[in-house]
Amino acid sequence: MDGETVLAAFRAESQRLYEKVCGLPEAEWDRPSPCDPWTVREVFVHLTTAVGRIITMLAEPEPQPSGVLVTAAGYYAPDERFSPGANDMRVTTAQESVGAYADGRALAEHFDALWRAVAEACAEEPPERQVRTRHGDPMLLSDFLVTRVVEVCVHGFDVAAGLGHRPWPTGAAADVVARLLLDGRPYDKPVVVAGAGWDRTTFLLKATGRLPMSESERTAAERHGMRRLTLG
Structure with a gap:
């Protein structure tokens, strides 16, 4: 998938997600999500952190060309990145990060500002730009952005389910995730x-x-x- 298509999907899905949660009553944020033991709030903190990783990656030196790049599909390989221990860490990190936001509206507004900053930063990078994931994998930025579309779209399913709503994926993001699958x-x-x-x-x-x-x-x-x- 070309970078412009993926970036457009990221923008559309992030905007949709923000619109769905920006007016939530505070109590709704603490409803249980399908991602036990997370609440809707904790799922949202997790996906916000996942989106923000791009800002950190772009601030670091670009990996030296090695000829071996992890693809978006390869990123989801069944290895230590998705081991029980790694998943437990994801759960704990999200739960501990909730306190950084005064309330659900503050969290939603932070996400809105963050995804816009990510989109702007990605738009300024050339198609061949590489990044290194926190797991040490070199990837094309466009491929890593595919994984962020997955985060926003799929965890958007979790947020919607936790709130008792029907899924709300945009066509652009649904197409990116379907093509990955x-x-x-x-x-x-x-x-x-x-x-x-x-x-x-x-x-x-x-x-x-x-x-x-x-x-x-x-x-x-x-x-x-x-x-x-x-x-x-």
Whole structure:
């Protein structure tokens, strides 16, 4: 996926997410989320931190060209980055970071300012710009930005579910995530299981573990071209 397409998806999905939460009553932020033991607030803190990593990465020296770059799909390899210990650290970090924000509105406004700063910074970088992840992986900035679209879109599913709302992905972000799951292909042919076809949002919910997927459904999805990603 080209960088401009991914950046446009990041902008659209981040704007959508902000619009959905900026007016939330304070009590709604403390509803339980599907990402046990996180609340909606803690999920939102986590995804905000994940988005902000780009600012930190761009402030560091660019990696020396090595010829071996991790792709967006490779970023989700089942290794120590998504081990139980690493996931426990994600949970704890989000819970401990909640206190940095006076209330939910302050958190939402911080996210809004942050994603805009990230988008502006990314727009100024050349297509070949490389970054190094906190795990030490060199990646193209455009590929790492794909993973941030995943964070905002998929954790947006979690926020919506915690609030009792229907999923709200933008078409641009849903396409980026679907292409990541389908090795670059668009989701233009619904997966059919037991005579019923999934729309793209249902496919994304199932493929990312937000809805249960039976073995027969997984077989059908993999026949369609779905690849498994390890998500924290």
